[in-house]
């Protein structure tokens with residue numbers, strides 16, 4: 001296989017991937033392009049990204065004319081990945097359409113009852129954002145039923161509906177800057193209702209217009225720079241589902257290109273909490289269910305299974321954590337890491353089942369530290385994958401210094417520098 005370039009995203013938007021929802025841990029479309037170009041793909045071959053995030057794999061593969069499937073368990077990321085597929089030719093219609101959406105909010109009757117956005121917004125502000133949400137839903141998703149987070153509705157949504165929902169999420173996020181501290185992946189909720197933000201309907205609508213204008217601007221600039229309007233290939237399938245159980249036929253996937261959730265204890269459910277609230281997710285039980293089912297979550301499930309032996313490095317890491325003297329290592333962190341290995345085992349088993357014989361799997365992972373213990377994620381994943389019938393064919397390590405160590409001073413103590421190692425690991429199905 002071609003030696004790939006550093007997988008990290010170099011700039012947010014590129015000729016083949018517009019990204020209105022930049023995501024920590026995303027890789028670049030140039031990297032995906034290199035990897036896909038190194039395979040000999042036939043027209044009928046399908047690529048899969050089971051942890052699709054903001055959709056770099058799906059957009060890049062689509063623009064290259066390949067069949068592609070992307071999955072993610074977080075509805076926010078499914079909407080983001082869909083929005084990235086919007087055809088540039090539609091850009092002139094976006095601003096007029098946003099005016100129609102805002103106009104339609106006049107006809108929407110809503111009561112002030114307990115909106116998820118009222119975790120940060122006063123009820124009267126939250127209701128205005130919800131009106132925009134409903135108007136988008138009625139015009140572009142399903143005029144007969146209220147907004148839902150059912151995987152069917154999210155997975156079947158059009159790219160244009162996704163575009164406006166992202167504009168709504170960006171609007172909802174815009175007014176919450178005061179609740180984000182030095183760690184950009186953590187958002188506080190106000191400690192008393194009086195501290196909630198209260199933008200007027202006018203400010204909210206004006207900002208929504210600004211977001212739509214900006215996003216439409218990016219799309220027309222990309223078009224001017226040569227982003228193609230349409231492809232002959234089939235549209236990507238982007239679905240809300242878990243990598244631990246994928247409903248596709250065995251041997252139906254030619255190659256997997258992906259970046260699984262890392263073992264950095266970053267809470268990605270919390271990182272997208274305002275966006276989930278903007279999509280209407282109640283921030284109680286439903287949010288907890290999603291949070292618990294995300295791989296790498298800092299929340300331990302009650303019923304997870306201890307994995308069968310994963311491998312030498314995994315085992316000695318688990319042992320080191322279990323007997324670490326620090327508070328929480330034995331009772332909490334050990335369980336958390338076992339849960340991660342168990343979820344990765346299930347996911348890699350699915351990947352191995354879905355791949356055709358001799359099919360390729362290219363994964364990008366990053367190392368980290370737990371206290372002074374090195375979290376050698378690449379080696380952990382290699383051991384688990386080998387147990388599932390995937391043979392390692394190549395590994396490339398790159399130093400990367402813009403990682404979460406910078407926002408986590410405690411973790412920095414154990415690193416000589418703020419550099420982390422990003423590894424590209426390449427497997428072939430036996």
Ligand SMILES: C[S@@+](CC[C@H](N)C(=O)[O-])C[C@H]1O[C@@H](n2cnc3c(N)ncnc32)[C@H](O)[C@@H]1O
Pocket residue numbers: 023024025026027050051052053054055056057071072073074077241242243244258259260261262268293294295296
């Ligand atoms: C490292 S990110 C992928 C970033 C992506 N490569 C990009 O370019 O944006 C990992 C993704 O895995 C998703 N994820 C976490 N648990 C999952 C699960 N059980 N099934 C599917 N996706 C999951 C997260 O929502 C997140 O979007």
